[in-house]
């Protein structure tokens with residue numbers, strides 16, 4: 485047998501023996517970004533189609549939590565920075581080649597949009613609510629008048645945000661596990677699925693619950709399809725990609741990924757949703773929470789596993 | 798102008814002089830390094846082959862670290878040298894993840910740091926610190942666009958390789974084999 489032993493004198497903190505530069509902050513930020521994108525997407529989509537009556541929770545209620553999600557996401561992105569005092573440098577340039585830059589700017593656009601959207605629906609959710617200053621009513625009226633424009637911009641930026649959470653990682657050629665274009669769609673669909681799950685949690689009417697559970701079911705189906713393709717692609721590629729896939733096929737991430745993410749986060753909730761839609765009475769709260777749990781773990785596992793996958797030399 | 802380095806793996810003895818010289822010259826924080834020694838043992842006894850080489854940032858022609866930087870802190874200056882401007886860097890770590898050679902590290906001060914090809918020295922016509930101290934004279938530094946430079950001359954007559962060429966970064970540190 486031919487062997488190669490490589491000894492390196494380098495021992496830089498957070499780089500060796502395995503890259504460990506991103507901890508909980510980035511995956512949390514990716515999850516919250518995807519979830520926010522999902523909620524805003526459905527809100528904008530049904531609002532554009534004029535379904536305010538049918539989907540009040542998805543359009544009015546669920547988006548109320550989005551500003552908080554995005555702010556927590558931004559805080560965790562900020563905590564990830566090592567040179568925090570210079571964070572404003574993100575907003576002095578636009579660098580089209582850098583996904584990080586895209587993300588920072590998309591957040592800069594979608595966060596105010598989510599605030600406006602939440603604000604113009606406050607009175608619908610809490611009928612007794614009153615703005616403390618009368619000029620806020622004028623502002624509100626203005627935005628209600630242009631709600632369609634608002635909804636369209638939200639729809640587009642939500643899709644970019646959802647896609648971006650995957651592209652941030654897939655743009656790194658240096659980490660073979662991440663360097664696959666499947667990651668963008670996978671994280672987008674997973675973000676939409678967690679958004680649909682949140683809408684189930686907020687839904688009051690049977691119609692809303694049923695619609696979002698059907699949507700979630702379809703999205704889980706797409707996710708499973710993308711995951712199969714992710715591994716087919718990696719396994720059909722070069723040695724480094726095969727080794728990246730092996731992290732999940734017998735390697736250290738096998739159990740957590742297949743049991744916690746795929747089984748508990750996707751397959752079991754899908755089965756429960758099918759049973760519920762078919763005829764059984766099961767609270768949809770259960771699959772919704774499982775989907776959210778799977779969504780968090782998917783980001784964490786891919787972020788951590790990707791850092792241990794590398795080129796060989 | 799295109800600065801490049803050629804390192805003779807047949808001459809390198811792995812003494813780490815270049816590592817220490819760099820740490821002193823560039824004030825590298827204790828416990829970190831911008832260049833390092835790698836020893837590769839290939840084959841099984843008694844058919845063994847050994848290669849020792851000094852590695853650092855490859856100042857790639859197609860540098861992912863510069864592309865992914867959201868602030869422009871990672872940039873390319875004259876001669877293709879890839880640099881990081883400390884007070885533009887937010888320490889997001891994107892460039893660290895993007896380097897297939899793991900040549901960058903997070904400086905304890907928060908910004909990212911790596912080999913500069915001793916930009917401050919070569920501008921004055923001096924050699925990088927590592928090249929200057931090497932006791933076996935195994936490193937060559939110079940301008941690839943100048944056919945008369947030491948690097949161009951040695952690359953003409955010797956066989957060489959680059960590290961992970963398949964990553965597509967077009968590294969500019971050449972290893973003579």
Ligand code: SF4
Nearest residue numbers: 854855856857862896
């Ligand atoms: S070796 Fe790494 S840090 Fe240096 S230029 Fe190439 S990709 Fe960038």
Ligand code: SF4
Nearest residue numbers: 866886887889890892
């Ligand atoms: S850590 Fe600094 S140099 Fe690296 S990509 Fe981020 S801002 Fe640019």
